[in-house]
Amino acid sequence: MRRLKEVQKRLKEKIGEKILKDVEKGENPYIEIPLRTLNNVVYDSKTGMLTLGGKSAKRFLFNIAHAKKFTQTLMVSAFCNQLLKENLHTSLRDMFYALKRTFPNSNENTFEEENESNAVLVDLEVALDVLREQLHLNADVRGRVVGNVVIKDGRDLINWAKLGSGGWAIPSNVEDIEFKKVDADWILCVEKNAAFERLHEDKFWQKHNCILLTTQGQPARGARRLLQRLSTEFKLPVYVATDADSFGWYIYSVIKYGSISLAHVSERLGTPTAKFLGLTISDIDEFKLHNFTIKATEQDIKRAEELMNYEWFKSKDWQRELRLMVERKIKAELEALSGRGLKFMTEVYLPTKLKEKKFLD
Amino acid sequence: MRRLKEVQKRLKEKIGEKILKDVEKGENPYIEIPLRTLNNVVYDSKTGMLTLGGKSAKRFLFNIAHAKKFTQTLMVSAFCNQLLKENLHTSLRDMFYALKRTFPNSNENTFEEENESNAVLVDLEVALDVLREQLHLNADVRGRVVGNVVIKDGRDLINWAKLGSGGWAIPSNVEDIEFKKVDADWILCVEKNAAFERLHEDKFWQKHNCILLTTQGQPARGARRLLQRLSTEFKLPVYVATDADSFGWYIYSVIKYGSISLAHVSERLGTPTAKFLGLTISDIDEFKLHNFTIKATEQDIKRAEELMNYEWFKSKDWQRELRLMVERKIKAELEALSGRGLKFMTEVYLPTKLKEKKFLD
Numbered sequence: 218m219r220r221l222k223e224v225q226k227r228l229k230e231k232i233g234e235k236i237l238k239d240v241e242k243g244e245n246p247y248i249e250i251p252l253r254t255l256n257n258v259v260y261d262s263k264t265g266m267l268t269l270g271g272k273s274a275k276r277f278l279f280n281i282a283h284a285k286k287f288t289q290t291l292m293v294s295a296f297c298n299q300l301l302k303e304n305l306h307t308s309l310r311d312m313f314y315a316l317k318r319t320f321p322n323s324n325e326n327t328f329e330e331e332n333e334s335n336a337v338l339v340d341l342e343v344a345l346d347v348l349r350e351q352l353h354l355n356a357d358v359r360g361r362v363v364g365n366v367v368i369k370d371g372r373d374l375i376n377w378a379k380l381g382s383g384g385w386a387i388p389s390n391v392e393d394i395e396f397k398k399v400d401a402d403w404i405l406c407v408e409k410n411a412a413f414e415r416l417h418e419d420k421f422w423q424k425h426n427c428i429l430l431t432t433q434g435q436p437a438r439g440a441r442r443l444l445q446r447l448s449t450e451f452k453l454p455v456y457v458a459t460d461a462d463s464f465g466w467y468i469y470s471v472i473k474y475g476s477i478s479l480a481h482v483s484e485r486l487g488t489p490t491a492k493f494l495g496l497t498i499s500d501i502d503e504f505k506l507h508n509f510t511i512k513a514t515e516q517d518i519k520r521a522e523e524l525m526n527y528e529w530f531k532s533k534d535w536q537r538e539l540r541l542m543v544e545r546k547i548k549a550e551l552e553a554l555s556g557r558g559l560k561f562m563t564e565v566y567l568p569t570k571l572k573e574k575k576f577l578d
Numbered sequence: 579m580r581r582l583k584e585v586q587k588r589l590k591e592k593i594g595e596k597i598l599k600d601v602e603k604g605e606n607p608y609i610e611i612p613l614r615t616l617n618n619v620v621y622d623s624k625t626g627m628l629t630l631g632g633k634s635a636k637r638f639l640f641n642i643a644h645a646k647k648f649t650q651t652l653m654v655s656a657f658c659n660q661l662l663k664e665n666l667h668t669s670l671r672d673m674f675y676a677l678k679r680t681f682p683n684s685n686e687n688t689f690e691e692e693n694e695s696n697a698v699l700v701d702l703e704v705a706l707d708v709l710r711e712q713l714h715l716n717a718d719v720r721g722r723v724v725g726n727v728v729i730k731d732g733r734d735l736i737n738w739a740k741l742g743s744g745g746w747a748i749p750s751n752v753e754d755i756e757f758k759k760v761d762a763d764w765i766l767c768v769e770k771n772a773a774f775e776r777l778h779e780d781k782f783w784q785k786h787n788c789i790l791l792t793t794q795g796q797p798a799r800g801a802r803r804l805l806q807r808l809s810t811e812f813k814l815p816v817y818v819a820t821d822a823d824s825f826g827w828y829i830y831s832v833i834k835y836g837s838i839s840l841a842h843v844s845e846r847l848g849t850p851t852a853k854f855l856g857l858t859i860s861d862i863d864e865f866k867l868h869n870f871t872i873k874a875t876e877q878d879i880k881r882a883e884e885l886m887n888y889e890w891f892k893s894k895d896w897q898r899e900l901r902l903m904v905e906r907k908i909k910a911e912l913e914a915l916s917g918r919g920l921k922f923m924t925e926v927y928l929p930t931k932l933k934e935k936k937f938l939d
Contacts, residue, residue, distance in 0.1 A: 553675050
């Protein structure tokens with residue numbers, strides 16, 4: 218479903234021709250958009266992902282409350298259609314400017330703020346069941362990767378093993394990259410660039426035959442999609458290492474299950490087989506990190522309590538770790554491992570966790 | 579001065595042996611650190627850079643007010659010495675954890691917060707006249723680059739022209755990369771990744787034989803150092819394109835002159851020959867962007883007024899642009915150019931500015 222033509226076909230059939238038919242039949246033209254409100258977001262325990270339920274809403278042209286949104290939806294559809302036709306890519310912000318204007322003979326603007334055009338684009342993603350990237354709208358970029366992998370991106374053959382200390386900058390759109398060679402047994406995804414750089418320098422990925430990737434904080438869509446593609450297309454296990462705090466654990470959960478605000482794309486951005494490798498609060502005892510913990514803030518505690526209530530954090534192990542955090546009111550960063558020596562993460566912590574299979578699921 | 583041995587020599591002579599001599603002479607051991615307070619930061623109109631003046635302070639061991647800072651300075655020095663000896667690199671955060679402990683028989687910690695060890699490291703940078711990266715402490719990473727350039731990073735030969743849509747992820751430390759081939763006439767540095775991706779897709783750097791780099795917002799040290807090295811080692815003119823607002827213009831000024839907080843490293847991070855290519859408030863008239871401007875906030879205006887007072891924004895052109903912003907209370911983003919069409923920046927805006935040499939200096 219990454220093919221350009223298939224996306225163009227959906228745009229044409231579900232939007233253009235659909236509206237045309239309504240008009241020809243003399244009916245009030247409408248577009249049907251699945252609802253993305255919280256009461257239509259469900260955790261599917263079978264697939265292990267956050268997805269949308271079955272509710273949807275109709276957006277009519279001849280309805281004072283709908284007319285503007287209807288028009289905006291057609292404008293965004295036409296814009297995407299143009300991008301696909303000319304094979305151009307751009308950002309959400311650029312799309313906003315490209316579509317912003319004043320309706321003739323009025324004081325009304327097509328779009329006042331970028332969040333209006335962004336919301337309409339997400340509607341379109343859901344309605345057509347495609348990714349924003351397949352409509353050629355690029356998201357934020359963040360994330361770097363190294364490993365024994367050769368990809369084809371456009372005309373370029375890129376060897377992730379030969380990009381020096383920087384690695385490959387994961388672009389916002391990885392829909393069209395082809396994997397030419399993937400010689401790795403698993404993927405290690407670390408939250409922070411500092412950990413990535415240390416592991417890269419210590420040649421961790423060579424010694425352990427893995428792909429090493431950093432999300433550089435909250436994972437951008439490009440990094441999530443890349444993880445998902447590698448894990449499904451090559452059956453590679455994914456292990457995630459973050460700080461031992463609510464923010465880090467939520468990053469793991471976004472990689473694995475998807476996020477609430479993007480539940481409609483979990484299937485293509487989520488990696489339900491991902492496992493959590495660390496850090497945990499238990500690790501603080503086990504690896505003697507007591508001197509290197511940080512006092513958890515009120516907000517950390519509150520967030521941990523929220524996580525405890527999420528269905529997808531209900532396993533015994535996660536409940537224990539979350540409870541430990543709430544009780545002991547501490548957290549720890551990946552960098553805390555350097556308290557035990559700069560190579561402690563590479564030579565002791567990760568190998569021990571991997572050997573003893575101490576993963577959280 | 580990028581050689582490891584030279585940095586080790588300075589650490590040894592200016593810190594280790596210096597202290598040892600004081601001790602042997604029976605004197606109160608001290609380290610001399612140039613002051614980094616605002617009253618010791620000067621704008622040097624000859625070199626066109628912010629630099630440190632001649633004031634400095636002595637840090638003594640036997641002085642209740644100095645003893646802890648003195649000890650911290652020696653701890654950080656010893657840590658850096660170890661990094662250089664083992665040829666390891668790490669982050670500021672990791673260094674903090676590696677050095678954090680409680681002094682024996684006391685309740686006093688070596689370092690309470692990371693900003694303490696960071697400040698000591700900057701002291702050391704200044705005292706030894708080296709870069710943090712030369713002491714093997716990596717900074718934040720941000721920034722991507724493409725162009726007809728081949729570099730050697732470690733054992734890897736990397737061709738910036740063949741890295742697909744992502745480009746090369748600029749690492750935090752570019753001290754040791756070697757330029758093997760640089761086939762470009764100039765460098766275009768854009769603030770935003772969205773602009774970088776559009777220009778890259780439109781093959782701007784191939785058509786105009788330039789290196790294309792994005793800082794992705796506030797420039798990280800790696801990106802600044804890379805620009806500086808390319809511009810000095812290959813005499814390449816640097817042109818900077820940012821949003822037309824105080825934040826964007828300050829980014830330009832940091833690339834060109836250095837920043838107040840890092841004035842001691844301007845010489846190695848600043849690119850005084852850099853010129854500003856756009857956006858300006860005048861561009862809004864000239865390129866008919868009126869429909870795509872944003873109302874400037876109180877803070878934007880205040881910041882623009884501050885910039886007007888900086889010595890390095892005193893040129894007639896800059897004063898005019900800053901005044902226009904304050905008077906008209908508007909700003910504009912690079913993405914606003916998309917209001918005139920997605921390829922407007924590539925095909926009209928940049929070529930026109932370059933042809934008419936409409937640069938600000």
